[in-house]
Amino acid sequence: MDILRMKQMFRPKTLQTLLYHGVLIFCAFLIVFPFLWMLTSAFKTQSEIFHDIKFFPRAFHLDSFREVLSIIPFDKYFINTVKFVFGLLFVQFFTITFAAYAFARFRFPLKDLLFTLLLLQLMIAPQTLVVPNYIIIKNLKLLDTVTAISLPYVASAMGVFLLRQAFRSIPAEMEEAAVMDGASIEYYLFKIAIPLVKPSYTAFALVSINFHWNEFFWPLIVTDTVKSRVLTVGLAMFAESSESAAAWNDLMAATLLVAAPLVLLFLVFQKAFVESFMTTGLKA
Amino acid sequence: MRKRSKNRLRIFLYLLPTFFFLFFFTYFPYLSSFIDSFAERRGNLISFVGLKNYERMAFDSVFHTVLWNNFLYSILTVPLTMLFALGLALLLNRKIAGSAFYRTAFFYPTVIPMAAASMIWLYLFLPTYGIINRFITLWGGKSVEWVGDPQYAMISIVIVGIWKYVGYYMMIFLTALQAIPKSLLESAYLDGAGPVRRFGSIVLPMISSTSFFILIIAVINSFQAVDQVYLMTRGGPGNATNLMVYYIYQNAFSFWNFQYASTLTVFLVTLLLLITLFFFKVVEPRVYYESGET
Known part of the structure; x- marks a missing residue:
């Protein structure tokens, strides 16, 4: 130098x-x-x-990976997690779209009260309601199913809030013009409005995927067997089992396998991920 | 405006799915817990016992410990996470080489499941063989039983809580900082305001709505933390890290007393609602909002 x-x-x-x-x-x-x-x-x-x-x-x-994969039914947990996360996202797409559009464009009695009631959901996480929700799931005879894991997340206050903002940003004249031309509101909603706010949907999807992929406590409570357990719960089961006692290399391999899918997704779509979290706040 | 009668059915159907699930998995559970909290189970019989469960709660010393622990957990995680997050955001809020790398490095724990984070930290905290204890002994200190020592167990789960969320809050702060108009800071600079003055009089007020948002999320989350308790300490040693949700879980699924667990659930949800109310009625009016923001 x-x-x-x-x-x-x-x-x-x-x-x-x-x-x-x-x-x-x-x-x-x-x-x-x-x-x-x-x-x-x-x-x-x-x-x-x-x-x-x-x-x-x-x-x-690679011994610890071999060991882990021979003990943990990783493929089954992975499939369950994908079913839970993406099945839920599919259902949420409809629930949040309709509710958000109603709040964005229609006038109806008790609108503000209903919206406040909806937002209160942001304050109460599913793990807080494990006891009553466990009883409900038990009475529905849905214990130990992927459906049971998904149900408390179907209504998403965050998603409705986010999309309501997005729909409100579209000029109302566009809808009026479409309806004047004889299109139904649903046609307008799915053909014009939704494509216009695609970034909001992407943001919601990424946050929803991340949040549910990482969810642990509620899935732990309602699942009992390999049939419905998700990755995070599978990891906990492995950690508690005698096979992993003092085998920290195996446990770290299992941890890596559980965390890797999202970390890779994050590294590839970093910008989209970060922006999504910025626009949505914490929860899905 | 739209013809209302024609749309009435449509509005109802649009809102129905969301409110159906909201009712059955958020509001109804609260109500049913409320009802269960006045009951007791003897054998197969469930009988009405009035306020007995609440009485028990009032004198339950474990519950008092749990409540205190949760309070401690909040007091330790919330301000520390927010301070570190703001500090990191301020450091990154300038043109600096490698800022994309730093952002990724700080943010990535957001996508790590708390279950995985707990395993990683359990491994780092391992007595004697854990890397943290190896460092401590290397520097001449005494190996610490992190999660096994009542003195350190709470600190351990606090560290994991901070590690998991600091990057996320940092990113929200950073977004807010970058939204502050440069001209505002420049004119203050030209008027002779030093960095401390500029921070106190411009930056802080401009990010106060963001800080409020983070504060409320952080507090609410801290009262519902459970994953790392379940995976790292099981509430122990001797209830030293037992938090509200874990105690609810214990009463329901270890002691099989669903009625008392319901009573605790009612307490926690009510507490969360009161905290929310407090924030929006007492704290929010003092928050500075830029014009245009609602």
């Missing part, structure tokens, strides 16, 4: 930038390290876990 560059480096402005990066890298390290440590540990052997503190494994063993 020549003298000129060195001088530049130690100008106050540059020093400040360096300090910024120092702090940021330190924080990034704290937040990223747990994931990386899990990642590399999944490829270690049992003895490396307990006797080495090297970051990288001596060789990238």
